[in-house]
Amino acid sequence: MRLRRAFSTSVAKVIPIDSELRTRAEARDAADPLRRFREAFHHEPGGPVYLNGNSLGRMPLRAADVLARTQSEWSERLGRGWNEGWMDAPLRLGAKIAGLIGAEPDEVAIAESTSVNLYKLAHAALAIQAPRKKIVSDALNFPSDLYVLEGVARAFGGELEVVPSRDGIRIAPEDVEAAIDKETALLALTHTSFKTSALHDMNRLTAAAHAKGALALWDLSHSVGAVPTDLHGAKADLAVGCSYKYLNGGPGAPAFMFVRRELQEKLVQPIWGWLGHAEPFRFGLEYQPAEGIRRFVSGTPPVISMLAMEPGIDLIAEAGMAAIREKSIDLGSFLIELWEAWLEPLGVGLGSPRDASERGSHVSLTHPEGLAITLALKEANRAILDFRQPDCIRFGLAAVYNSFGDVFEAMKAIREVLETRSFEAFREKRVAVT
Numbered sequence: 201m202r203l204r205r206a207f208s209t210s211v212a213k214v215i216p217i218d219s220e221l222r223t224r225a226e227a228r229d230a231a232d233p234l235r236r237f238r239e240a241f242h243h244e245p246g247g248p249v250y251l252n253g254n255s256l257g258r259m260p261l262r263a264a265d266v267l268a269r270t271q272s273e274w275s276e277r278l279g280r281g282w283n284e285g286w287m288d289a290p291l292r293l294g295a296k297i298a299g300l301i302g303a304e305p306d307e308v309a310i311a312e313s314t315s316v317n318l319y320k321l322a323h324a325a326l327a328i329q330a331p332r333k334k335i336v337s338d339a340l341n342f343p344s345d346l347y348v349l350e351g352v353a354r355a356f357g358g359e360l361e362v363v364p365s366r367d368g369i370r371i372a373p374e375d376v377e378a379a380i381d382k383e384t385a386l387l388a389l390t391h392t393s394f395k396t397s398a399l400h401d402m403n404r405l406t407a408a409a410h411a412k413g414a415l416a417l418w419d420l421s422h423s424v425g426a427v428p429t430d431l432h433g434a435k436a437d438l439a440v441g442c443s444y445k446y447l448n449g450g451p452g453a454p455a456f457m458f459v460r461r462e463l464q465e466k467l468v469q470p471i472w473g474w475l476g477h478a479e480p481f482r483f484g485l486e487y488q489p490a491e492g493i494r495r496f497v498s499g500t501p502p503v504i505s506m507l508a509m510e511p512g513i514d515l516i517a518e519a520g521m522a523a524i525r526e527k528s529i530d531l532g533s534f535l536i537e538l539w540e541a542w543l544e545p546l547g548v549g550l551g552s553p554r555d556a557s558e559r560g561s562h563v564s565l566t567h568p569e570g571l572a573i574t575l576a577l578k579e580a581n582r583a584i585l586d587f588r589q590p591d592c593i594r595f596g597l598a599a600v601y602n603s604f605g606d607v608f609e610a611m612k613a614i615r616e617v618l619e620t621r622s623f624e625a626f627r628e629k630r631v632a633v634t
């Protein structure tokens with residue numbers, strides 16, 4: 201009797217906990233108000249759990265229709281296509297993105313990549329801030345942003361000051377405030393950190409920049425489509441961001457840039473291309489910048505990838521940023537709960553703020569074997585996550601298509617990889633894109 205009881209309780213200890221968590225995940229999914237959006241995206245039958253939408257979002261099914269339509273426009277309309285919607289797309293789609301980030305429709309344009317847009321706006325900002333020539337950013341910013349900012353600062357004979365992180369997860373706002381001084385031309389920060397998911401307080405830091413006479417530029421790459429932002433509410437001057445992450449715009453989809461209306465006529469961006477000219481088709485020999493946001497555009501828009509972005513933007517707008525944020529927080533809290541129950545005892549750390557109000561829409565877990573673990577999960581066709589040096593495994597939570605069941609399955613898979621040590625076979629493996 202005694203033995204049997206002891207035996208059945210020890211079994212009961214493991215299985216009901218997992219199944220209870222699974223049942224909870226299923227109940228959350230059944231009650232999810234965004235549930236129908238999952239079916240708007242392509243899912244490979246029997247494919248792995250995809251928690252990588254912070255790097256490249258899933259493909260909206262409607263994007264395939266847009267690509268097919270664009271292909272026939274290309275083949276049948278050819279050059280007539282420019283006047284039949286192609287040339288207007290950068291501002292038309294920019295206006296749609298404006299609605300997601302707290303901007304006015306005539307304050308956002310789509311062009312180039314985030315890095316190039318950052319260069320153009322930072323350069324334009326330094327040009328009107330002379331003799332100030334210092335840029336302030338932080339050590340958790342995306343390295344491409346830091347490279348671009350340093351290049352711009354040096355081109356003006358200035359320097360980039362990088363505010364360090366005290367805990368490796370966040371940047372203390374008071375440290376940013378202390379770095380902004382009378383020499384500072386521009387404060388350029390990324391709202392949600394690509395690695396740790398830590399959020400900056402946009403209102404507070406924009407106000408701190410303005411108080412010292414600096415302009416404030418925000419990179420929204422990991423926020424747009426995931427974390428509500430109110431650029432006007434914060435009085436932000438400039439912003440840039442990606443469209444292929446939580447906006448699901450597709451690989452290499454062009455980026456966006458925001459310039460507050462009152463600044464548009466004052467700023468002159470450095471790449472004086474014909475499509476930012478007041479009258480591109482007059483082909484005059486003198487550069488005359490266009491009025492409004494169009495002056496920040498340089499060359500011909502990448503029509504195919506730009507049009508393919510639209511369904512992703514529309515789906516995010518239909519779902520609504522408030523509902524997206526609410527679900528994203530719930531997914532993240534569930535993930536952290538599973539981490540605590542299953543993975544913390546196995547030596548996995550939490551590399552993101554625990555408090556949801558300080559976190560964007562991904563959660564990072566840390567482990568010294570992080571790369572081998574993500575490769576083992578991919579190879580076993582269990583979960584697609586990504587890895588950022590030195591030890592950071594990122595779980596991107598895209599509220600429009602990820603479920604609580606996805607979180608459960610991915611966390612269960614990583615637990616099994618750790619328990620069976622199947623990651624050991626991947627220690628020596630090298631991949632170009634992690």
Ligand SMILES: *Cc1c(COP(=O)(O)O)cnc(C)c1O
Nearest residue numbers: 313314315342390394419421442
């Ligand atoms: C993803 C990302 C980029 C990407 O820049 P591209 O020039 O579009 O490749 C830039 N900045 C941040 C903060 C990002 O997260």
